[in-house]
Amino acid sequence: MTKTWFITGTSSGFGLLLTRRLLAAGDRVAATLRRPEVLDDLRAEYGDQLWVRRLDVTEPDSVREVIDAAFAELGTIDVIVNNAGYAVFTAVEEASDEQIRKVVDTNLIGSISVIRAALKHLRPQGHGRILQISTAGGQAAFPNFGFYHAAKWGIEGFCETAAREIAPFGIGLTIVEPGAAPTGFGAALDTAPIMPEYDAGPAGDTRRAIADGSFPLLNDPEKIAAALVTLVESEAVPLRLPLGPDAYEAIRTSLSSRLAEHDSHRETALSVVLDEFANR
Structure with missing residues (x-):
């Protein structure tokens, strides 16, 4: 059965790959991006099957207007894919205030705005799926990605x-956590002047690993897009879906380490209870 998808950030990467795959399969796509002309070739090929609007998710009023228009013109929308993203690749002291704000405005507040605007329609509709594109860095952390992690851990x-x-309204939400893939996202990472104090440590090591290719991009973007379609078709609604061996292992290692540390503080944690609750 054909579905209608609303996808943010469709100019490149997962958003564009998913849009192409869905159109080829006969689904309808409401594609949003900051430069709509990027999709002119697809509009010429697919006509009314593709609905395109300009959208910058950091503009809450525009988010509400575009989502309202999509539901008004297309009727039922089955899947919302929150994919638009921006990252700055710096150590914690190196980024500018403007860069930090843009990371949070795009990946956290922008994603929240899309979900809230969509719920106004999905709730009375009585069904729908939301796929929030996160990253392995939504549960694990790597040097130089501190602000991206701040936003992704927040949205998770x-x-x-x-x-x-x-x-209870029949709406399912899954957080999708892909590992590293050659989507062009890495090349688009914003940077800042390097501080030598950080370049000699873990932040510099990560920079050099990405520059010399020893930080591998293991995962096939087309397979990731296909996995999203398969997830929706299966009607399974996991809260989180890691995609890629690097994502799986990084998240597992992070969770195991956090749990071990958590358990090591059990005695201290229990020691601060009020006396009247101590023996309950």
Whole structure:
């Protein structure tokens, strides 16, 4: 059965690959991006099957207007894919205030704005799926990605809460956590002047690994796009879906380490309870 998808950030990467795959399969796509002309070739090929609008997710009023228009003109929308993203690749002291704000505005507040605007329509509709594109760095952390992690860990916490709240309305939400893939996202990473104090440490090591290719891009972007389609078709609604061996291992290592540290503090954690609750 054909579906209608609403996807942000369709100019490149997963967003564009997913859009092409869905159109070829006969689905309808509401594609949003900051430069709509990028999709002129697809519009010429697929006509009314592809609905395109300019959208910068850092503009909340525009988010509401575009999502309202998509539902008004297309009727039912089955899947919302929150894919638009921006990252700055710097040590924690190196980035400018403007860069930090853009990371948070795009990846955290922008994603929240899309979900909230869509829920106004999905809730009375009585069904729908939200795929929040995160990253392995939504649960694990790497030097030079501190601000990206701040936004992605934040959106994962928001989505975990939202998933519980919206489940009674027949709306499913999955956080998708891809590993490294050659999508061009890495080449688009913003940077800042390097501080030698950080270049001699883990931040510099990560920079050099990416520059010399020893930080591998293991995963096939087409396979990741296909996995998203398969997820929706299966009707399974996992809260999180890691994609890629690097994502799986990085997240597992992070969770195991956090759990071990957490358990090591059990005695201290229990020691601060009020006396009247101590023996309950």
